[in-house]
Amino acid sequence: xxxxxxxxxxxxxxxxxxxxxxxxxxxxxxxxxxxxxxxxxxxxxxxxxxxxxxxxxxxxxxxxxxxxxxxxxxxxxxxxxxxxxxxxxxxxxxxxxxxxxxxxxxxxxxxxxxxxxxxxxxxxxxxxxxxxxxxxxxxxxxxxxxxxxxxxxxxxxxxxxxxxxxxxxxxxxxxxxxxxxxxxxxxxxxxxxxxxxxxxxxxxxxxxxxxxxxxxxxxxxxxxxxxxxxxxxxxxxxxxxxxxxxxxxxxxxxxxxxxxxxxxxxxxxxxxxxxxxxxxxxxxxxxxxxxxxxxxxxxxxxxxxxxxxxxxxxxxxxxxxxxxxxxxxxxxxxxxxx
Numbered sequence: 001x002x003x004x005x006x007x008x009x010x011x012x013x014x015x016x017x018x019x020x021x022x023x024x025x026x027x028x029x030x031x032x033x034x035x036x037x038x039x040x041x042x043x044x045x046x047x048x049x050x051x052x053x054x055x056x057x058x059x060x061x062x063x064x065x066x067x068x069x070x071x072x073x074x075x076x077x078x079x080x081x082x083x084x085x086x087x088x089x090x091x092x093x094x095x096x097x098x099x100x101x102x103x104x105x106x107x108x109x110x111x112x113x114x115x116x117x118x119x120x121x122x123x124x125x126x127x128x129x130x131x132x133x134x135x136x137x138x139x140x141x142x143x144x145x146x147x148x149x150x151x152x153x154x155x156x157x158x159x160x161x162x163x164x165x166x167x168x169x170x171x172x173x174x175x176x177x178x179x180x181x182x183x184x185x186x187x188x189x190x191x192x193x194x195x196x197x198x199x200x201x202x203x204x205x206x207x208x209x210x211x212x213x214x215x216x217x218x219x220x221x222x223x224x225x226x227x228x229x230x231x232x233x234x235x236x237x238x239x240x241x242x243x244x245x246x247x248x249x250x251x252x253x254x255x256x257x258x259x260x261x262x263x264x265x266x267x268x269x270x271x272x273x274x275x276x277x278x279x280x281x282x283x284x285x286x287x288x289x290x291x292x293x294x295x296x297x298x299x300x301x302x303x304x305x306x307x308x309x310x311x312x313x314x315x316x317x318x319x320x321x322x323x324x325x326x327x328x329x330x331x332x333x334x335x336x337x338x
Contacts, residue, residue, distance in 0.1 A: 030150070030271045030274045030276065031152060031274075031276040031277065032150030032151060032152045032153065032271060032274060032276070033150060033151060033152055034148040034149060034150055034151060035151075036129075036150075036151035036152040037121070037124065037125060037129075037151060040121060040124045041117070041120065041121035041124045041125050043120060044117060044120075044121065044125050044129075044133070045133060045137070047113070047116050047117050047120060048113050048117070048130060048133045048134055048137055049137045049141075050116075051109065051112050051113045051116055052066065052109065052113070052134060052137050052138060052141060053141060055109050055112070056138075056141055060142075060213045061105075061213075062105065062106060062109060062138075063138035063139075063141055063142045063215075064138070064142070065104070065105035065106040066106045066109065066110075066131075066134040066135060066138045067134075067135045067138050067139065068104065068105075068106075069083065069104055069105070069106045069107075069110070069131060069134075069135075070131045070132060070134065070135040070269075070270070071135075071269070072094075072099070072100060072104060072164075072168055073128070073131055074269050074270065074272045074273070075167050075168060075269075075272070076094055076159075076160055076163050076164045076167055076168070077156065077158070077159075077160045077163060077273060078156075078272050078273020078274060078275070079128055079131070079132065079153055079269075079270055079271070079272055079273065079274050080128050080153065080154070080155060080156035080273065080274070080275050080280065081126065081127035081128040081130075081131060081153075081155045081156065081283070081286060082094060082156045082158065082159040082160065083095065083100070083104070083159070083164070084107060084110060084127055084131075084286040084287055085156075085159045085287060085288065085289070086287040086288060088288065088292055091158070091159050091289075092159065092161040092162075093159055093161060094159045094160065094161050094163075094164040095107070096161065097161045097162075097164035097165040097168070098165050099164060099165065099168035100164060100168070106134075107287070109134075110127065110130060110131065110134065110286055111285075111286060111287070113130050113134065114127060114130060114285070114286050117130065118284065123282055123284065124282065125282070126153050126154050126155045126280075126282050126283070127155050127283050127286035128153035128154065128155050128156075128274070128275070129149075129151050129152070129153050130286070132149050132150075132151070132153065132270050133149055133151075135266060135270075136149045136266070139215055139262075139266075142213070142214060142215035143214050143215055143216070144215030144216075144259065144262070145215075145259035145260070145262060145263045146263075147263040147266065147267055149267075149270065150267065150270065150271060152274075152276055153274045153275060153276065154274075154275040154276060154277075154279060154280035154281060154282060155275070155280050155281055155282060155283045155286075155289075156275060156280055157280060157281060157289045180226075180228065180231040180234040180235065180238060182226050182234060182238040183226050183227070183228070183234060184225060184226040184227050187209075187226070187227045191205065191229075205229065206229075207219070207229050207230070207233075208222060209222070209227060209229075210222060216255060217251055217252055217254075217255040217258050219233075220237075220248045220249075220251040220252035220258070221252045223236060223237035223238075223248050223252075224237060224248065224249070224252055226238070236248055
């Protein structure tokens with residue numbers, strides 16, 4: 001399931017299992033409710049699903065990228081869509097923090113979703129809730145578990161680039177990983193042929209070599225046969241006496257157990273530091289706070305005549321707003337020939 005960024009997914013599950021989430025994450029206590037938009041935007045789930053379904057037809061990796069985007073949002077200053085904010089005179093974007101730069105993907109897809117949601121329900125659904133819904137829908141479209149997404153988050157008016165650099169795994173640490181001595185020798189040779197010593201360092205390979213485009217338990221099964229692409233992954237199983245060995249064994253033999261743990265972890269993570277009530281705002285355009293959207297003439301949808309007007313600013317490579325566009329869910333030459 002490399003297309004689903006299993007490295008991140010596994011990390012989320014394990015964080016919850018060992019009880020290390022840093023704050024209260026109870027949905028009811030946070031004021032969230034799966035039926036929050038029942039009267040104000042009843043079709044929001046189907047709208048989000050349709051956009052993602054169409055995108056995934058030509059880019060199946062996007063499913064994992066959207067889940068990872070939700071993860072990278074929640075673990076900075078809470079699930080508040082702060083990761084979507086672009087650089088402005090008053091905001092230093094989290095998108096350019098080392099763990100996100102040239103790595104995160106899906107910002108343009110979120111903008112497409114927001115445009116369609118605004119057509120149906122102007123000024124109602126937050127970008128933070130769109131990220132949470134997109135993660136669940138991506139899991140389902142990848143043949144993974146489904147869950148009732150607690151809704152009612154509001155969007156932040158700030159971002160924290162510094163915190164993003166501290167709270168998220170740095171891509172550089174993945175790129176510089178050394179071969180695990182327990183790695184399957186045939187698999188290691190395959191990796192060395194893909195990423196030769198002194199090569200350009202930009203080759204890609206799947207995190208899961210068995211079912212790269214499917215959400216399943218094979219990530220854990222691969223660790224048991226010593227085919228974990230990244231050393232940090234393989235050590236979950238290969239480290240003698242590690243508590244994670246029993247978790248790998250359980251999830252490898254019982255996919256339902258993995259799915260249930262993943263569902264619980266995603267719901268719990270999705271409630272970190274949420275903004276509700278009258279705090280924050282419902283952004284009209286996900287990349288800018290509302291005052292800036294008005295100043296720039298962005299994301300203003302006219303619901304009276306049914307005509308939408310969204311102006312996109314490109315980052316220089318034809319990708320609207322997307323400062324990411326990297327290959328976070330595939331291993332960029334983490335194995336060096338020794």
